[in-house]
Amino acid sequence: MQLSSSITFNNYIRPICLASSSSQFHSSTPCWATGWGRLGNDQPLVAYNILQEVQIPIVGPKKCSCDYSKILESLINKNMICAGQQNKGICNGDSGGPLQCKQGSVWVQAGITSFGVPCALAGFPEVYARVSAFQSWITNGVSGANDSHSFSLTTCSVLLTSCFALSDCGVAPLNTRIVGGVNASAGSWPWQVSIRYNGAHICGGTLISDQWVLTAAHCIITSTLSDWTLYFGIVTQSGPNPNQVTRSVSQTLVNSNYNNPLFNNDIALMKLSSSITFNNYIRPICLASSSSQFHSSTHCWATGWGRLGSDQPLVAYNILQGVQIPIVGPNQCRSDYSLIKNVNMTDQMICAGQPNKGTCQGDSGGPLQCKQGSVWVQAGITSFGVPCALAGFPEVYARVCQFQSWIANQLSGTNIGFVTFTSSGSNQDDSYVCSSTNTVTAATTTTNQMQTLTKSSATDPKVSFTLILAICVFIAQN
Numbered sequence: 001m002q003l004s005s006s007i008t009f010n011n012y013i014r015p016i017c018l019a020s021s022s023s024q025f026h027s028s029t030p031c032w033a034t035g036w037g038r039l040g041n042d043q044p045l046v047a048y049n050i051l052q053e054v055q056i057p058i059v060g061p062k063k064c065s066c067d068y069s070k071i072l073e074s075l076i077n078k079n080m081i082c083a084g085q086q087n088k089g090i091c092n093g094d095s096g097g098p099l100q101c102k103q104g105s106v107w108v109q110a111g112i113t114s115f116g117v118p119c120a121l122a123g124f125p126e127v128y129a130r131v132s133a134f135q136s137w138i139t140n141g142v143s144g145a146n147d148s149h150s151f152s153l154t155t156c157s158v159l160l161t162s163c164f165a166l167s168d169c170g171v172a173p174l175n176t177r178i179v180g181g182v183n184a185s186a187g188s189w190p191w192q193v194s195i196r197y198n199g200a201h202i203c204g205g206t207l208i209s210d211q212w213v214l215t216a217a218h219c220i221i222t223s224t225l226s227d228w229t230l231y232f233g234i235v236t237q238s239g240p241n242p243n244q245v246t247r248s249v250s251q252t253l254v255n256s257n258y259n260n261p262l263f264n265n266d267i268a269l270m271k272l273s274s275s276i277t278f279n280n281y282i283r284p285i286c287l288a289s290s291s292s293q294f295h296s297s298t299h300c301w302a303t304g305w306g307r308l309g310s311d312q313p314l315v316a317y318n319i320l321q322g323v324q325i326p327i328v329g330p331n332q333c334r335s336d337y338s339l340i341k342n343v344n345m346t347d348q349m350i351c352a353g354q355p356n357k358g359t360c361q362g363d364s365g366g367p368l369q370c371k372q373g374s375v376w377v378q379a380g381i382t383s384f385g386v387p388c389a390l391a392g393f394p395e396v397y398a399r400v401c402q403f404q405s406w407i408a409n410q411l412s413g414t415n416i417g418f419v420t421f422t423s424s425g426s427n428q429d430d431s432y433v434c435s436s437t438n439t440v441t442a443a444t445t446t447t448n449q450m451q452t453l454t455k456s457s458a459t460d461p462k463v464s465f466t467l468i469l470a471i472c473v474f475i476a477q478n
Helices: 061-068 131-143 330-337 400-411 472-477
Strands: 030-035 053-058 080-083 100-103 105-114 126-130 192-196 201-206 212-215 230-232 245-254 268-272 286-288 301-306 321-328 349-352 365-373 374-387 395-399 441-442 452-455
Touching: 030 105, 030 192, 053 061, 061 080, 080 105, 100 192, 100 230, 105 131, 131 452, 192 212, 201 374, 230 268, 268 321, 286 400, 321 330, 374 400, 374 441
Parallel strands: 286 374
Antiparallel strands: 030 053, 030 100, 053 080, 080 126, 100 105, 105 126, 192 201, 192 230, 201 212, 212 268, 230 245, 245 268, 301 321, 301 365, 321 349, 349 395, 365 374, 374 395, 441 452
């Protein structure tokens, strides 16, 4: 049925993913049927007032055929799928509705309510049209509609937003093994961008649509657009990268409140010179919505080409790295950074890291990403820290969820995948008590210069503090 006019998707109106022709639904797979059908044979033959839902198991074709052979031999065929159990199923008025099964964090429609022996009678599961058998028919029937991606079970099953055209965000089909501090393989982080200034890697970034990249404000060191080149689909800085795609930049947008106070609102956008095509190696990430919650100790991952330690050369590392690190709650992070004067931890920041695991110079602008279900959500943008992964000083990131309105206003009309991330359990940071009392004095310098902080006590070791900006070229020029 075609609508008289298009409909706008929101949290209450969204399309479902459809099972592709290669889908398999094993017997006993738990699925859900929904509808306004009557609640039993003894109920009036009218629609029930409130939408109902019931969890029921898939019944395999052999058993279902056997059950219905009591009524008519060979009634059940390969274009049908059965589900139900005694006193649980669909009834009159549910026809045409969905049998839906959850894979990862996405619902996939397996069946269309068709017929049965009403209602949920023992020995007679309900019968549904098997959606996966009709992929070609549906595709041909709605040729030209934006639905082709909805049949990819591999895609939809790991995607919160693909079915409502929010750029297929957060999908990394080739990300099969993630551990901390290792070389990344091709396609592991398909939204990772290498931002190059006059040919040299300066910062990371993330692809958030087919035309926009998200990065840190402190990475935008020039307004001359011709100085920038963005690299997508790469693993190494030196190459070869068979999946590499490059774009020049047509516009940069820096948050007008950046550095107010120091290091705050460290977020910027870069517009591609032309749109980019998504594939398994180049895809956008989902962004944490304004209602997201990241509890202390939530496991996330930071990625980038930054140097691997304070004792390493101040140049980009050749191979893209990924490291698993825990979120550090705001109470603890404020306590840690209370040692450093002139640095105020704000609600626009989020912290993560542990000793010897974190980001370093060259990772600036790159993502702090957390996995929810089977979708990756960007929680932070690498901003600053005490290099590198020093005990007691987690790295600090711009908190993406605080900038949903800013991003939406800047990119009005652009489909950006905002997803609500919710940590499970209680937040340990709520009960954190700060015990630090010493302070560190910060030298005042310009925004793009290195910030050197030295403890006031002559007997204490010096602490090196720097914006995570790894470009020998830029440092040499200054």
